[in-house]
Amino acid sequence: MPRVSQDHLDARRQQILSGARVCFARYGYEGATVRRLEEATGLSRGAIFHHFRDKESLFLALAEDDAHRMADVVAREGLVQVMRDLLATKDGADWLGSRLELSRRLRTDPEFRARWAERSERLTEATRQRLLRQREAGNLRDDIDVGVLTSYLELVLEGLVSHLAMGLPADDLEPVLDLVESSVRRATATA
């Protein structure tokens, strides 16, 4: 396959992903019909489903993109920074909301849950690695297992996603994230 063709395919894929993200954010997962996905991407259903097996695969590809981007931030600055970024932009609330709407599906469809878990595993692993490095550097509290600290930070992230997706007031959450951050650090480092 000539090179230009591969570039073209990649660009097309990106075009589909960004259109679909806007579409899911606006209409929710169920509301994002094939027709609306065509409108949002400017492409035919044939073109869209040439790149993605089905709507579910398209949605999961977006979730995977998120996990990639968040994992990059985690590696450099930690999971609390991911939360601070979410709090600062807020404009992701519509998209985050469409993820929440899938909670029933996640709970009741084991295959979908497995595909989703595969993607979120990347973020868990990045968080774990970051915490291990922080412990090595003496910045982390050492009385609690890194696995527990990882689950703790992820639980707070889930709370923040839910909070923002519900459009609840978020102006007072900055000091809450400070508390979360300090509760995984060495006591001496925060004193």
Added chain:
Amino acid sequence: MPRVSQDHLDARRQQILSGARVCFARYGYEGATVRRLEEATGLSRGAIFHHFRDKESLFLALAEDDAHRMADVVAREGLVQVMRDLLATKDGADWLGSRLELSRRLRTDPEFRARWAERSERLTEATRQRLLRQREAGNLRDDIDVGVLTSYLELVLEGLVSHLAMGLPADDLEPVLDLVESSVRRATATA
């Protein structure tokens, strides 16, 4: 109105609420059609909407019941205990999931958000009062504002609700809740 009649009305109201809770949990908010609400409660739509203005009011009455019950636990044992109870029973996940599905509605419908907020305000206030008493008793850390600690605990609760509603593994969350509890306590109390 004779006394027996009022008792009858109260019992009827309870019958509707418990049937509706099962129905919302099974089918989600949108999926809980009037027909299914009739089946689940064993009552006609006429009887149901004699007691509740509409489906939304019925749903909010259930959310209010939850807030009442949680506020009672909070007053006696604190919000972390509410989370431990959720973790121990888990069978509330289906119902909790139906709440998550309303996130888009909460975000985009200010009137609905206001009605919802009125109900959840009770839980916030109970948490705040409990924390103030704990601070008075010297059990609470005193370097962080009670408002921030309240928001922190509520954010973790939101994360837990989301986590359980998505059916994610929760076996490892007990030590996470221990960490949450210790992070609002006086350092000396946990040492």
